[in-house]
Amino acid sequence: MKTxxxxxxxxxxxxxxxxxxxxxxxxxxxxxxMGLAGLMRLYDVPxxxxxxxxxxxxxxxxxxxVPFTGSADVVGPGTIFQACSISKHVAAFGALxxxxxxxxxxxxxxxxxxxxxxxxxxxxxxxxxTLRHLLAHTAGLSYNWFRGFGxxxxxxxITEVLxxxxxxxxxxxxxxxxxxxxxxxSGSHYAVLQQLLEDVTGTGFADLVRSLVLDPLGLVDSxxxxxxxxxxxxxxxxxxxxxxxxxxxxxxxxxxxxxxxWTTPADLTRLATELAHARTGDSALLSRELAxxxxxxxVPGGYGLGxxxxxxxRFGHTGGNVGYSCWLAxxxxxxxxxxxxxxxxxxxxxxxxxLTAAREVYDTPPVRAGAVDPxxxxxxxxxxxxxxxxxxxxxxxxxxxQPPLPLHALPNGDWxxxxxxxxxxxxxxxxxxxxxxxxxxxxxxxxxxxxxxxxLEAAADVAADVAEGGA
Numbered sequence: 001m002k003t004x005x006x007x008x009x010x011x012x013x014x015x016x017x018x019x020x021x022x023x024x025x026x027x028x029x030x031x032x033x034m035g036l037a038g039l040m041r042l043y044d045v046p047x048x049x050x051x052x053x054x055x056x057x058x059x060x061x062x063x064x065x066v067p068f069t070g071s072a073d074v075v076g077p078g079t080i081f082q083a084c085s086i087s088k089h090v091a092a093f094g095a096l097x098x099x100x101x102x103x104x105x106x107x108x109x110x111x112x113x114x115x116x117x118x119x120x121x122x123x124x125x126x127x128x129x130t131l132r133h134l135l136a137h138t139a140g141l142s143y144n145w146f147r148g149f150g151x152x153x154x155x156x157x158i159t160e161v162l163x164x165x166x167x168x169x170x171x172x173x174x175x176x177x178x179x180x181x182x183x184x185x186s187g188s189h190y191a192v193l194q195q196l197l198e199d200v201t202g203t204g205f206a207d208l209v210r211s212l213v214l215d216p217l218g219l220v221d222s223x224x225x226x227x228x229x230x231x232x233x234x235x236x237x238x239x240x241x242x243x244x245x246x247x248x249x250x251x252x253x254x255x256x257x258x259x260x261x262w263t264t265p266a267d268l269t270r271l272a273t274e275l276a277h278a279r280t281g282d283s284a285l286l287s288r289e290l291a292x293x294x295x296x297x298x299v300p301g302g303y304g305l306g307x308x309x310x311x312x313x314r315f316g317h318t319g320g321n322v323g324y325s326c327w328l329a330x331x332x333x334x335x336x337x338x339x340x341x342x343x344x345x346x347x348x349x350x351x352x353x354x355l356t357a358a359r360e361v362y363d364t365p366p367v368r369a370g371a372v373d374p375x376x377x378x379x380x381x382x383x384x385x386x387x388x389x390x391x392x393x394x395x396x397x398x399x400x401x402q403p404p405l406p407l408h409a410l411p412n413g414d415w416x417x418x419x420x421x422x423x424x425x426x427x428x429x430x431x432x433x434x435x436x437x438x439x440x441x442x443x444x445x446x447x448x449x450x451x452x453x454x455x456l457e458a459a460a461d462v463a464a465d466v467a468e469g470g471a
Contacts, residue, residue, distance in 0.1 A: 008361050010052035010060035010336075017050075017062075020357045022349070023421065039350050040065055044243025047075045047236040047343035048350070051265035053273050055335030061266040065343075068237035068245045078221055080229060080262045081236045081341040082250060084319025086328050087224070087261035088190050090271060091205075092135050092306020094212040095193060096290045099131070103200060106132040106293075106305075110192065115199040117162045119192075122175045131196070133179045134189045135305040136298035140177030141188040144170045146259055147322055148251025155254045158194050158205075183302030190258035197257070205256045216285055217270050222263035224256045232262075238323015241346025246323045259321055265328075265339035272316060272330045272337035275307075279332065312363050325351055331362035338362075374415070374426040378435045378446035386435070386446050388426070397424065397437070 017036040040048060046069050051061040061077035083090070098104045104113065107130050111118060119129060119141075133139035147169065149155055156168035164172030173188045194205050201208055206224035214222050229235040229250065237249040253260035277283045278291030294305040295315045309315045316329035316337075325348070326341040340354050374395065377387045387398040388407070395415065396404035407415040407424060415424040422439040428450055437444040 009057045010054050011058060013050065013052055013060055014062060016357055016361070017354075020353050022353055036064060036350075036354075039353060043344065043347040043350050044069075044239070044241070045342055045344040045347045045350055046071075046239055046243065047079070047081075049075060049077065049079060049081060049236070049265050049341045050339070050354070051077065051269045052336065052338045053266075053269035054337075055273075059266065059269065061264070067235060068249070068343075069239065069243055075236055076234070077266055078264060079234045079236050080221060080232055080264055081326065081343060082238065082253070082259075082321050082324040083261035083263045083268065083341070084259055084321040084324055084326055085187075086263075086268060086317045086319040086326055086339075087253075087257060087259050089306050089317040089328065090213055090222075090261055091190060091193060091197075091209060091257035092294065093271060093275065093286065094209045095131065095135065095197060096286055096294060096305065097212045098197070098200070100287050100290060104131055106130065106135075110134065110196055113196050113200045114192075116159050117192075117195050120172070120174050125175075127175050127179050129175075129179050129192075131193075132298065132305065134193045134196075135294075137183055137185045137189050137303050138180050138299055139189050139192070140175060140179045140181070140184065141186060141192065142171055142173050142176055143184065143186045144173070144188045144191070146170060146187050146191075146253065146255040148253045148259070151248040151250075151252055153252075155252060158191060158198070158254060158256075161191050161255055162195060180299070183297075183299050185303070187255060187258040191255050194255070194257035206260075213271070217267075217274055219263065219267040219270060222261060222267045224260050224262075226252045226254070226256075226260065228262045235262075236324075236341075236343040238321070239344045240323070241344065243344070250324075251322050253321065259319070265326075265341050268328045268339040269337040272328055272339070275315075276330050276332055276335070276337065312359070314363070320345060327351060327355060329355070329358065331364070333364040334362050336362050372426060372428050372433055372450070374424075374433075374435070376433070376448050378433070378448045380444060380446040386437075386444075388435070 019033050022034040022039060023032045047065040047067060049063040053059040063075040063077050063079055065075055067073055067075055099106055109128050129139045154167040161168045162173045197208055198205055209224055238246040274283055274285060275291055278286040281288040294307050295309055296304055297309050307315050308317050313333060314329045314331050318327045323345050325345055328339045330337040338358050342350060374388045375390045377385050379385050389396050389398055395407040397407055398404050405417055405419060408418055410416055422437055424437045426435050431450055432447045433450050435446045
């Protein structure tokens with residue numbers, strides 16, 4: 001498959017999906033390959049739907065499998081799935097539109113907007129929580145994950161959810177951390193957001209977001225209305241990790257803003273593309289200032305405004321409800337958005353396999369500053385050393401008792417171990433040279449003294465050679 005976004009078009013994905021990496025949990029390349037159809041059988045995933053949208057190219061959408069285990073029907077690109085927590089991404093876009101319109105202020109205390117529920121005092125103390133805090137998961141409210149309800153079960157209102165009153169099954173929402181001090185993901189924040197938006201506008205959440213987001217973007221296959229799948233009919237049913245279908249087909253999610261959207265990958269990529277265009281001032285729906293805010297971590301290591309932001313430059317969201325799982329990602333450097341939706345709540349290997357395939361195509365790793373000459377002997381721990389050798393420009397990692405492991409230069413100044421699923425960095429840190437060898441979920445760290453003047457002046461040339469296929 002192609003390893004760069006250059007020349008890769010959405011319509012090329014069927015070929016890519018015929019041969020993907022099946023050892024992708026840690027987002028490292030491996031030689032173990034399988035087609036998507038085989039992965040679906042292996043992990044009991046009855047339905048997968050994928051869409052890719054790229055600036056200047058014809059969008060592509062494909063769906064594979066059946067709506068539920070044992071069905072004789074097949075799914076198509078218009079088959080709807082639960083978007084799980086990607087619902088937060090869509091709800092946040094709607095809230096930011098109200099900020100643009102002057103209806104809301106990102107940094108106003110939510111008490112100025114709430115009418116049907118108030119954040120309770122805790123031991124006589126009531127924190128100041130803002131809309132920004134809610135959107136960025138820095139409000140510090142109770143941790144809640146909303147499991148949904150069977151179609152024959154009584155449903156709570158969002159106010160009952162916030163109070164923790166039956167038929168709600170989750171605890172009441174209350175302060176548990178100082179707002180603004182840390183990122184902690186919780187559905188509680190978006191339950192408060194849902195109530196706030198309804199109180200401010202006097203409009204039900206599903207209708208409000210339809211008018212703010214779904215209709216303006218032409219998302220005709222999307223709705224927060226929990227009756228939508230019954231009216232629609234073309235629905236991928238939810239399944240557990242072993243492939244067992246959910247009783248009734250799916251759970252109902254009264255916590256709409258956090259987990260209640262029904263949609264397709266094609267609709268999700270329309271939203272993602274609009275947010276990407278807004279970042280460059282090319283959206284009629286959202287201002288550039290708010291789009292940049294939405295895709296910027298609000299605290300170190302945190303989350304934007306309704307948006308997950310990653311070190312490799314992409315942004316988007318992931319999601320998991322009972323019966324479903326999904327992800328949505330945008331790579332601004334290639335103008336590409338991609339969404340994947342699965343009718344299984346535990347097939348992480350399939351999700352991450354597809355994400356790894358996308359990252360191999362679209363990632364543009366940043367060039368890392370401070371590279372130093374990697375050649376030398378490093379101390380890993382008492383009695384253990386590793387050595388990087390250079391034989392006429394061919395670098396290798398030498399570990400005692402093992403044959404030399406060849407290293408291949410990457411454009412960002414790091415090194416890849418093609419024989420394994422590993423990546424190696426060598427950087428100056430704290431007056432010494434630090435080697436880190438990442439192998440799946442483990443990191444070997446070793447150090448040696450820094451020799452001043454040993455900065456790798458040829459790093460730019462190496463990056464250029466790699467980009468041209470010369471290394």
